Amino acid sequence: MSSITVPPPKCLQKTFVAPRRHMFGPGPSNVPPRILAAGAEPIIGHMHPEMLEIMSDIKSGIQYAFQTQNNMTIAVSGTGHTAMECAIFNAVEPGEGVLTAVNGIWGERAAEMAERIGCHWALAKHKPVLFFLTHGESSTGVVHPLDGIGDICHKHNCLFLVDCVASMGGAPLHMDKQGIDILYSGSQKVLNAPPGTAPISFSERACQKVFNRKTKPVSFFLDMTWLANYWGCDGKPARIYHHTAPVSAFYSLRESLAILAEQGLENSWQRHKEVAEYFHEGLENMGLKLFVKDKNARLPTVTTIVAPPGYDWKEITSYIMKNHNLEISGGLGPSVGQVLRVGLMGGNSSKASVDMVLEALRDALRYCHKSKV
Amino acid sequence: MSSITVPPPKCLQKTFVAPRRHMFGPGPSNVPPRILAAGAEPIIGHMHPEMLEIMSDIKSGIQYAFQTQNNMTIAVSGTGHTAMECAIFNAVEPGEGVLTAVNGIWGERAAEMAERIGCHWALAKHKPVLFFLTHGESSTGVVHPLDGIGDICHKHNCLFLVDCVASMGGAPLHMDKQGIDILYSGSQKVLNAPPGTAPISFSERACQKVFNRKTKPVSFFLDMTWLANYWGCDGKPARIYHHTAPVSAFYSLRESLAILAEQGLENSWQRHKEVAEYFHEGLENMGLKLFVKDKNARLPTVTTIVAPPGYDWKEITSYIMKNHNLEISGGLGPSVGQVLRVGLMGGNSSKASVDMVLEALRDALRYCHKSKV
Secondary structure, three states: OOOOOOOOOHHHHOOOOOOOOEEOOOOOOOOOHHHHHHHOOOOOOOOOHHHHHHHHHHHHHHHHHHOOOOOEEEEEOOOHHHHHHHHHHHHOOOOOEEEEOOOOHHHHHHHHHHHHOOOEEOOOOOOEEEEEEEOEEOOOOEEOOOOOHHHHHHHOOOEEEEEOOOOOOOOOOOOOOOOOOEEEOOOOOOOOOOOOOEEEEEOHHHHHHHOOOOOOOOOOOOOHHHHHHHOOOOOOOOOOOOOOOOHHHHHHHHHHHHHHHHHOHHHHHHHHHHHHHHHHHHHHHOOOOEOOOOHHHEOOOEEEEEOOOOOOHHHHHHHHHHHHOEEOEEOOHHHOOOEEEEEOOHHHOOHHHHHHHHHHHHHHHHHOOHHHO | OOOOOOOOOHHHHOOOOOOOOEEOOOOOOOOOHHHHHHHOOOOOOOOOHHHHHHHHHHHHHHHHHHOOOOOEEEEEOOOHHHHHHHHHHHHOOOOOEEEEOOOOHHHHHHHHHHHHOOOEEOOOOOOEEEEEEEOEEOOOOEEOOOOOHHHHHHHOOOEEEEEOOOOOOOOOOOOOOOOOOEEEOOOOOOOOOOOOOEEEEEOHHHHHHHOOOOOOOOOOOOOHHHHHHHOOOOOOOOOOOOOOOOHHHHHHHHHHHHHHHHHOHHHHHHHHHHHHHHHHHHHHHOOOOEOOOOHHHEOOOEEEEEOOOOOOHHHHHHHHHHHHOEEOEEOOHHHOOOEEEEEOOHHHOOHHHHHHHHHHHHHHHHHOOHHHO
16 A cells, blocks of 8 residues: 555656736736735744734734624635635625625626525515625626615615725725625735735624524635634634644735735825826727726726727737737626726836737737737 | 825834744744745746646646546645635535544534535444545544545545545555545745645545535535636636636645655655654653553654643743743543644655653653643
């Protein structure tokens, strides 16, 4: 039984060097050297005092980015989808109603997640206990207004859950003032950290429901009772081992939040707005059309451009990747085939980046085959 | 609505530098500079061709480490616990029976996970569809024999699920020859990569069950139908966007598998065995007792030492951390208060490391207060 039957694979003999690319798609965005260096610091234990301090710093950074005083604020050890499941798994129980605003792919996925754990789609006659809305819909390029919705939800004893993966740091957002009960984001957009960690926060109202369930959430890994303890949010003196957190990814996340705090949230919102407007003007000057007509509904982080008529959009994105070493992408979910998507987030949100994208698009429209479609 | 109410947190102004420590606890273990450097390569897209190639390399590396030809071999974008939930969520449906060998904390947790999704504990009269066993029980320091169990499971039409988080690469394991149907591990033990990714593999028999379910798994994020497509294991030509993989963590994981392939799996097994024996001999020469009496049942990666009578074990681990900059830990779950645990895994598995631990223990036993307990 001791000898091996599967030999060591030859493909692993090659040294991997990542190509240097302008990551101007809807994410992940480029990670600046300072954040990459933080992530390459030596490993410490997931429960060492220094790690608990990093987690405390991350909590403060998220509270700032979300504009919330919520004590129950943590980073999930996973991607945006993990945070989405964390929110839904903890907030609702089987048999309860969930109302989902489907304004793009994320609403569809939230509805599917709720369905998988035995919740039903709430209609007018079923009172929903949770309302899901995507703030920055990266599939359509729409930023959805949030003011007033929390109040309506609360009047109907419903929690207000918001996805800000693509908007946080790039568009104004005030968790507490806007009455958002659960808010989550991702690390790989405006924060410019590698994908793999996801900020999430629960209001006092959300905690009342989450911590008074009749049933346990389906996931042990995402159970907020455990996570609240690990993050020191439950007021208990002892931290109990729950899971081994992605130590390096927490280093990067902390650094990315430190950069946001240095730059200032309002400055970041303002810069994303100005750069987006400069970009949109440039696109229209080139004769391209924006997918979102209403200027106020345009997401400042991810721009959707109507796929240029007569062109194969795939040829355009491939041409730009090949000749400009620059990623822009096609549509996603409901917008597939209809749009090109350009994300300029965090450090990538600059007029210099805009000029590069416009030049690449101009070039692609000149050299791609108009006859193909 | 535009002005902020939560100011930027001062704690993020401090530059974080990780302390350099000998990570000789049960994990995470030290990450060598080569793996840290791989993880600090610039970000590319989660569906770029180079990324898909990295994922293909990772798949080959896991097949080697697991000694399997299974096509359905991937890395989960999460920790060992995520892989554990991935296995259970996909393999069983509500109402089915799961049998769990509880030889430490991991069996307990697997049972809890199955219970949360509506499975019942299988007893003699309920036929289980899944049998869970931990190969390397890091909480007790036991390596459990695997030969023959797969056959018994298959005779009873039951899948054999094995946790090798703490044993893979450190103790002989042959997924195919031993008839294991689902096997998962973690990145932060013998592989010496940062925590946050988790190898998992499904046999043909497991796939028959996983892909012929009546109900969808509770988790969209961990649904193997989606993951199989993202990893190119389902034979379909198009890869559909599922989630944004932790790109940097996959770089590190690939590098760690490349190192294992370079060193050779059998050499790694042999080295862990020899180093563990050298360590155990040293401990006994010091008058310390091993928690696992049967030599053949001792896990070569994580050693459990009977907590020295008359001492407070917490004082010992704190003393060693403070004065030797070295992590060893106490018990976990059923072994809390009873043992000290020392993990020497991957690059940390060397006689030099053993000598450091023995010296630290000798020192602690001399200077810690024997009267305390």
